[in-house]
Amino acid sequence: MLRLPTFRYHCPETAAEAVRIVAEHGSRARFVAGGTDLYPNMKRRHQSAEEVVSLAHIDELHGIDGDGIDGSLTIGAMTTLREVEQHPTIRAQYPALADAVALVSSPLLRNMGTIGGNLLLDTRCGYYNQTEEWRESIDFCMKEQGSICWVAPSSPRCYAVQSSDTVPLLCAIAAEVTLLSADGERRVEVDKLYRDDGIDYLSKQPGELLTHIHLPVLGSWRASYRKLRRRGSIDFPILGVGACVHMDGATVSDLRVRIGGVGSMPIVAKATEDALRGEVPAEDSIRAAADLAFKPSRTMDNTDSEVLYRKKMTPVYVRRALTDCVEILSA
Numbered sequence: 001m002l003r004l005p006t007f008r009y010h011c012p013e014t015a016a017e018a019v020r021i022v023a024e025h026g027s028r029a030r031f032v033a034g035g036t037d038l039y040p041n042m043k044r045r046h047q048s049a050e051e052v053v054s055l056a057h058i059d060e061l062h063g064i065d066g067d068g069i070d071g072s073l074t075i076g077a078m079t080t081l082r083e084v085e086q087h088p089t090i091r092a093q094y095p096a097l098a099d100a101v102a103l104v105s106s107p108l109l110r111n112m113g114t115i116g117g118n119l120l121l122d123t124r125c126g127y128y129n130q131t132e133e134w135r136e137s138i139d140f141c142m143k144e145q146g147s148i149c150w151v152a153p154s155s156p157r158c159y160a161v162q163s164s165d166t167v168p169l170l171c172a173i174a175a176e177v178t179l180l181s182a183d184g185e186r187r188v189e190v191d192k193l194y195r196d197d198g199i200d201y202l203s204k205q206p207g208e209l210l211t212h213i214h215l216p217v218l219g220s221w222r223a224s225y226r227k228l229r230r231r232g233s234i235d236f237p238i239l240g241v242g243a244c245v246h247m248d249g250a251t252v253s254d255l256r257v258r259i260g261g262v263g264s265m266p267i268v269a270k271a272t273e274d275a276l277r278g279e280v281p282a283e284d285s286i287r288a289a290a291d292l293a294f295k296p297s298r299t300m301d302n303t304d305s306e307v308l309y310r311k312k313m314t315p316v317y318v319r320r321a322l323t324d325c326v327e328i329l330s331a
């Protein structure tokens with residue numbers, strides 16, 4: 001049985017107090033939300049913390065506020081995935097987010113896991129998400145104690161993969177987050193929260209607390225999330241496409257497409273966006289634009305399933321996500 005290492009557990013009741021505790025202990029401290037990513041990682045000795053700062057008792061981090069019609073909708077970082085999935089305003093105004101959340105893992109984990117934790121979960125890799133004994137047998141990898149990336153042995157960087165289901169969609173709908181630290185508060189686009197590095201994967205500073213997620217009014221934008229995984233439940237995405245499309249009459253006036261599960265950060269499908277912007281969407285034009293997502297999809301031997309299969313499936317899933325948006329718009 002895998003056991004948690006010993007740590008001191010803090011239960012602050014305000015966000016300011018949580019931030020203060022983490023600032024006081026520096027790299028020895030970590031926030032914990034639902035713990036569904038952090039605790040398994042601590043049990044496998046991937047991530048460590050001598051001081052664990054629970055966010056569970058901070059009321060200001062819980063709940064959903066706003067209608068998403070006259071103004072933006074704000075979700076507290078500690079809102080569980082289940083609450084997001086079932087919230088009537090989210091289902092009505094942001095159905096693609098409810099869909100993406102419903103595809104995370106299993107009901108049990110969605111009851112514990114939070115939306116804030118989902119945005120900040122660790123990057124994953126087949127050579128990293130293993131027991132300590134297994135990892136020791138290959139002399140570990142550069143994401144922790146080792147010096148080599150087993151996915152690309154001559155690489156100076158780590159290729160662990162961004163594996164959150166909500167991130168591609170939140171990037172595509174241009175959501176933002178509020179980050180609080182001992183130095184104050186700042187607001188950042190979710191799109192700018194990630195770095196292309198499997199180790200140093202967040203632009204957020206370790207002492208910054210994610211307090212809220214802000215969803216813009218979507219108006220006549222329509223969004224979709226499509227996920228590829230081996231089994232119909234539990235599995236992390238090995239490819240996840242978030243798309244958001246705006247039409248002006250019969251023409252696509254703007255769109256954003258983000259591909260998750262195929263890089264250390266969500267990938268912008270720029271060529272796809274450029275190809276479809278200003279076009280009248282039809283089966284052929286959507287397929288041609290989606291095919292351009294093949295090249296930027298950087299599938300590697302770092303997760304489940306065949307590398308080439310995942311790459312070939314990228315245009316298919318981009319096409320399906322775009323078709324969802326356009327069909328909703330024309331319905």
Ligand SMILES: Cc1cc2nc3c(=O)[nH]c(=O)nc-3n(C[C@H](O)[C@H](O)[C@H](O)COP(=O)(O)OP(=O)(O)OC[C@H]3O[C@@H](n4cnc5c(N)ncnc54)[C@H](O)[C@@H]3O)c2cc1C
Pocket residue numbers: 030031032033034035036037038039040055077078081103104105106109112113114115116117118119120121122163164165166208209210211234235236237
């Ligand atoms: C079997 C299994 C299957 C899974 N399948 C999926 C899946 O299909 N899709 C998917 O997206 N995820 C999946 N997950 C991962 C995880 O359950 C979810 O991503 C969940 O949303 C994480 O939220 P949490 O609250 O439990 O995060 P935690 O584990 O509490 O935290 C995750 C990380 O974020 C940090 N953190 C958390 N909240 C904050 C905050 N407010 N401010 C600053 N830092 C913070 C923590 O320090 C930690 O580093 C799976 C996990 C397991 C165990």
